[in-house]
Amino acid sequence: xxxxxxxxxxxxxxxxxxxxxxxxxxxxxxxxxxxxxxxxxxxxxxxxxxxxxxxxxxxxxxxxxxxxxxxxxxxxxxxxxxxxxxxxxxxxxxxxxxx
Numbered sequence: 001x002x003x004x005x006x007x008x009x010x011x012x013x014x015x016x017x018x019x020x021x022x023x024x025x026x027x028x029x030x031x032x033x034x035x036x037x038x039x040x041x042x043x044x045x046x047x048x049x050x051x052x053x054x055x056x057x058x059x060x061x062x063x064x065x066x067x068x069x070x071x072x073x074x075x076x077x078x079x080x081x082x083x084x085x086x087x088x089x090x091x092x093x094x095x096x097x098x099x
Contacts, residue, residue, distance in 0.1 A: 002044050005076075006083045009099040013086040017069070032067070036086060039066040043073065047081050055093050065089075074098075 006014075014033055021029035042049060042064065050062035053072055060075045061084070070087045084099055 002047050002078075003080045004040055004043055004083065005080060007085075007099050010083040010085050017086060017088075036066050036069055036071060039064060040071055040073075040083060043081050047073075047075055053093075056098060061098070 014036065017036070018029045018033050021032055048062075050064040050071075050073065052059055053061045053063050053070075058074075061072065062075065063070045063072045065071070068089050070089055070093070071083065072085045072087060074082045074084055076082055085096060087093055087096060
């Protein structure tokens with residue numbers, strides 16, 4: 001089974017998502033964060049399931065989608081995946097820098 005490591009950048013993104021949604025509803029903010037975290041669990045068995053992120057031209061950088069959020073991760077090895085960032089699909093990914 002693959003180890004999933006959340007990098008600081010992704011943890012910060014998750015916190016920011018929570019804070020933004022919590023302005024209107026803390027309950028919905030918690031639910032959204034839970035959905036994102038739960039979605040990443042699929043990577044434990046199927047880390048190649050995400051599609052390659054064309055913006056970065058690197059076959060090890062992939063994404064899975066949860067609602068309006070792109071969960072961008074890097075396949076480090078056959079035993080480890082790093083969650084790099086959580087990015088809202090309405091925003092320009094070109095302005096983000098990979099950690």
